[in-house]
Amino acid sequence: MNKLKIAIQKSGRLSDDSVKLFKECGIKFEVGKSKLKSTSRNFPADFLFLRDDDIPGYVEDGVADLGIVGKNVLVEYGNDVESIKELGFSKCRLSLAVPREVEYPGVEYFQGKSIATSYPNLLGQYLKGKGVDAHVHQISGSVEIAPGIGLAEGVCDIVSTGGTLLSNGLKEVETIFKSEAVLIANNKLSDEKKELLEKLLFRINAVQTAQNHKYVLLNAPNDKLQQIIELMPGMRSPTITPLAQEGWSSIHSVIKESDFWENIETLRKWGAEGILVIPIEKMIS
Template sequence: METTLRIALQKKGRLHDDSMALMKESGIKFNLGSGRLIASATGYPVEALFLRDDDIPQTVADGVADLGVVGENEYAEKGFELEIVKRLGFSKCRLSLAIPKSENYTDLTWFNNKKIATSYPEILKKFFKEKGISADIHEIAGSVEIAPGIGLADAIFDIVSSGSTLVANSLKEVEVVMQSEALLVANKKLSAEKKALLDQLIFRFNAVQASNSNKYILLNAPNDKVSQIVNILPGMKSPTVLPLAEEGWSSIHSVIQENKFWEVIDQLKANGAEGILIIPIEKMIL
């Protein structure tokens, strides 16, 4: 019988969408049906179990699933012993303390003897203990941001992405407690066969993420400027330089990181580069 990995994924929301996009780019397509909670896949020996985000850590810890894609916030809150296999870099957010806009905030001591509403009591308890703050932590599920407005709490501790929900509820963010992103986590007792499949899966994920964060660049340059331009380009090893039909000119090919794009382009133009083309990379094997 063929060994198959079972991966727990969030059944809906942004983390679900980002996870499914990564799977698709990695050549894995799930056979989804309406309302199905488990799905087989083509392109890789893996099946998906679709769950609530906060159920994923325990599902992996109990061995019901081998792997899971879960928000770091849920991983930290649940506290199960899991292996963090890879930080996935998407579904980023932060867990923050927020108070009514009308309040005058000075420092963390403001929270002493206050009532804080949150869906993440364990993370907040640990943080307040480290900081020497004594507060009444009130756990609620969902709609945390309305708690101060209805008199249920003095402040909240919740996920913040854009901050628009806080603004809509007349709250202001005053302390960031932790940053969060999607994690690929694994049960610590995987068999050798499943570990081998996991290694191959990570290889695919790395290739996809490398291609998304890098671009292929082609440009023309006068031969007397080639050495300066080659020194500017941060290629994987070194840029490729090819002679053009027009005498005295060369074509230079390389790979640049997307976050350095504009910085590099300005330097290239200043050193005589022309006809610069930037091309997306579909896959990048390092």
């Protein structure tokens, strides 16, 4: 039987988020610090636990059929793979940073200076677009130490919260690239594996759509039902149930979480009360 070989990062936040996604898709497999491969018990897939930087190459070569990587890695290495879907998690940014005591005038500060980075291609493209001629000093890992030891006047590195920069006496001054997790695929998947990929995407879409929506229940006076229904249209239409108290009804609907918070004050003004907001595990249109 055909199986998908899916490469994910073996440790770190991207690994945790990727495993969480597959678990929420109902795919069961074992995860452990020393594991390099795991077979799903209920979905035709093998999971390979690899270094993030290696995943695009393994997918390009067909060692893995699919992979989850940071978009920054995918663009930096430029492997010939198909980008299937941006996944919306493990968001971060690639930023320029300088010592905190530096008075930073703008990107022209880096003209003629040295910048330490693990992302020379992305940085080079950015500097070229800005017309800045700087020396890009490529190093792997712990680039934050470079200014402190006199290796470079600035760094270009991945930033999530900025805590690592601060702890090393640096400040973020320019964002050059925004990244998130991306599902990639080999360009030559068989028809059978393409079919399995579609089944996997169906599950992923159901999980992610549910994460952005909430099931809302509330009680409302009947004379405001139409206005409230227009704010809470639901997947097809809301469920309206009369309450024992005359002149009142219960409204059940599914709406985007962002829409709920935008409209909550209006709902309350129209007399809505007893409002319950319930997470949705899966949502299939």
